[in-house]
Amino acid sequence: AQKVTQAQTEISVVEKEDVTLDCVYETRDTTYYLFWYKQPPSGELVFLIRRNSFDEQNEISGRYSWNFQKSTSSFNFTITASQVVDSAVYFCALRGDSGGYQKVTFGTGTKLQVIP
Amino acid sequence: NAGVTQTPKFQVLKTGQSMTLQCAQDMNHEYMSWYRQDPGMGLRLIHYSVGAGITDQGEVPNGYNVSRSTTEDFPLRLLSAAPSQTSVYFCASSYFLGQGDTEAFFGQGTRLTVV
Numbered sequence: 001a002q003k004v005t006q007a008q009t010e011i012s013v014v015e016k017e018d019v020t021l022d023c024v025y026e027t028r029d030t031t032y033y034l035f036w037y038k039q040p041p042s043g044e045l046v047f048l049i050r051r052n053s054f055d056e057q058n059e060i061s062g063r064y065s066w067n068f069q070k071s072t073s074s075f076n077f078t079i080t081a082s083q084v085v086d087s088a089v090y091f092c093a094l095r096g097d098s099g100g101y102q103k104v105t106f107g108t109g110t111k112l113q114v115i116p
Numbered sequence: 117n118a119g120v121t122q123t124p125k126f127q128v129l130k131t132g133q134s135m136t137l138q139c140a141q142d143m144n145h146e147y148m149s150w151y152r153q154d155p156g157m158g159l160r161l162i163h164y165s166v167g168a169g170i171t172d173q174g175e176v177p178n179g180y181n182v183s184r185s186t187t188e189d190f191p192l193r194l195l196s197a198a199p200s201q202t203s204v205y206f207c208a209s210s211y212f213l214g215q216g217d218t219e220a221f222f223g224q225g226t227r228l229t230v231v
Contacts, residue, residue: 004158033218045206045222091158096216103174104149106158106221 002027004094006107014115021077021110023092034075035093082114122223124150124205129197129230137226139207147189147210152203197230
């Protein structure tokens with residue numbers, strides 16, 4: 001079985017602050033994929049990043065960065081200089097390759113509120 | 117190129133009624149899935165399909181049926197709606213990016229209320 005834990009239910013920051021969203025995962029698969037999605041107040045799910053288990057390189061995309069550490073089974077997401085438009089619910093997700101299934105397990109989400 | 121299209125966007129049902137949530141994708145993706153999103157629960161997988169004619173159960177399949185007669189369409193059927201099925205439903209499609217990797221695309225969601 002696989003599991004994704006996002007311990008932070010809600011976070012509030014003041015605009016321009018940096019914020020890190022935590023994601024801890026569990027899986028028995030040696031090959032797996034991790035994802036982050038953003039769900040703005042409008043409700044749609046927006047794909048942000050995918051990382052496979054063989055690539056521990058950190059990634060930066062503009063104000064977004066991701067820190068993948070297999071040793072601690074974590075895939076944390078940092079927003080630098082947060083903006084009001086970053087206010088959303090962020091989901092971390094995991095897909096393992098066991099059994100050839102294509103099942104994605106989502107965390108419960110972290111609601112981020114950026115206060116102007 | 118519309119991506120993943122879900123209809124309807126909103127629906128109110130009475131307990132015991134049946135209905136079908138439609139999902140269509142125009143990207144020729146092999147994989148399609150249905151999720152439900154409930155407060156504090158994240159998204160949970162209902163059913164999924166790895167290709168036309170092939171479906172399987174996810175984490176919370178009870179009360180739902182699916183079929184995949186074409187690559188494009190993956191409808192979700194509620195045979196006898198219950199208040200516990202009040203939720204937001206998302207359809208997703210995905211494809212291989214080599215070595216088993218996939219990129220997932222989600223529909224806009226269907227907000228279903230069962231009274």
